Amino acid sequence: MSLPGPETLELKTSEDVVRARQRVRVCMKDQGFGLVDQTKMVTATSELARNAVDYGLGGTMRIESLEEMGRIGIRLVFLDHGPGIPDIDLALTDGYTSGHGLGLGLGGSKRLVNEFEIWSKPDEGTRVTITRWR
Amino acid sequence: MEKIPILKLGEILLVSIQVDMHDRLAITLQDDLTARIVKDRARGVLIDISSLEMVDSFIGRMLGNIAAMSQALGAQTVVVGMRPAVAITIVELGLSMQNVRTALNVERGIEMLQRAVEESEEDTTHEPSGT
Numbered sequence: 610m611s612l613p614g615p616e617t618l619e620l621k622t623s624e625d626v627v628r629a630r631q632r633v634r635v636c637m638k639d640q641g642f643g644l645v646d647q648t649k650m651v652t653a654t655s656e657l658a659r660n661a662v663d664y665g666l667g668g669t670m671r672i673e674s675l676e677e678m679g680r681i682g683i684r685l686v687f688l689d690h691g692p693g694i695p696d697i698d699l700a701l702t703d704g705y706t707s708g709h710g711l712g713l714g715l716g717g718s719k720r721l722v723n724e725f726e727i728w729s730k731p732d733e734g735t736r737v738t739i740t741r742w743r
Numbered sequence: 744m745e746k747i748p749i750l751k752l753g754e755i756l757l758v759s760i761q762v763d764m765h766d767r768l769a770i771t772l773q774d775d776l777t778a779r780i781v782k783d784r785a786r787g788v789l790i791d792i793s794s795l796e797m798v799d800s801f802i803g804r805m806l807g808n809i810a811a812m813s814q815a816l817g818a819q820t821v822v823v824g825m826r827p828a829v830a831i832t833i834v835e836l837g838l839s840m841q842n843v844r845t846a847l848n849v850e851r852g853i854e855m856l857q858r859a860v861e862e863s864e865e866d867t868t869h870e871p872s873g874t
């Protein structure tokens with residue numbers, strides 16, 4: 610089976626957030642993920658895409674299908690060139706928000722995936738990479 | 744502008760969320776519901792989320808806000824029909840939804856609301872005893 614190539618979606622508006630989660634849903638289905646796995650990854654997508662739009666001044670999401678040692682996976686990279694996150698540990702803490710949210714987006718998406726990686730630098734931007742294996 | 748319809752059934756307002764809501768649409772629904780509770784003197788709000796394939800922190804917060812606002816306006820809110828995969832996911836996400844009443848389906852939700860309305864009527868017709 611050949612894997613679909615990577616693709617990149619714009620994240621500028623709250624409609625883009627909806628499109629991103631719909632795209633991830635289709636990719637997860639195509640790769641044979643079960644309903645609960647799909648729902649977890651789509652929910653994490655919604656959180657991270659919204660953060661890129663709301664805090665990161667907009668960005669992109671890259672979707673990549675993976676096959677490693679017989680395992681199937683989906684990797685998503687959320688990238689923005691916004692203000693960055695000054696204190697990543699604090700931002701990952703449940704309940705911490707600098708806006709009016711619940712402060713669950715980052716910590717929650719970390720729990721919903723198998724691999725979670727975050728890079729951020731003040732005035733350069735933020736990149737969050739998540740992977741879920743089947 | 745696209746909107747989520749709000750139906751009136753006696754003293755209850757019924758909302759069935761059939762679309763994948765973007766954030767502004769969710770905020771509009773919250774505002775519309777608040778206005779309708781007052782205008783229609785509703786005693787209950789039933790929100791059917793059985794079509795929702797996902798509930799994230801934003802939608803969770805909206806449901807919590809609607810529950811709190813309706814409470815302040817003398818109406819009870821019940822959220823019905825959450826899909827099992829969604830329920831599993833929101834627990835892991837960390838959404839507590841503790842101030843939101845839930846029921847399995849629309850039928851149970853309406854029963855729950857009718858009971859709540861009756862109870863609150865008893866509370867107002869009987870004077871509190873032993874002051």
Ligand SMILES: Nc1ncnc2c1ncn2[C@@H]1O[C@H](COP(=O)(O)OP(=O)(O)OP(=O)(O)O)[C@@H](O)[C@H]1O
Nearest residue numbers: 660664665700706707710711712713714715735800
């Ligand atoms: N892409 C980003 N760029 C800059 N800051 C960010 C970014 N993502 C998150 N943050 C910061 O980290 C904080 C925590 O993010 P998180 O998603 O956990 O919560 P929230 O967005 O505030 O609320 P919720 O997601 O629960 O609605 C945010 O309030 C914001 O200050």
Ligand SMILES: [Mg+2]
Nearest residue numbers: 656660710714
């Ligand atoms: Mg967030």
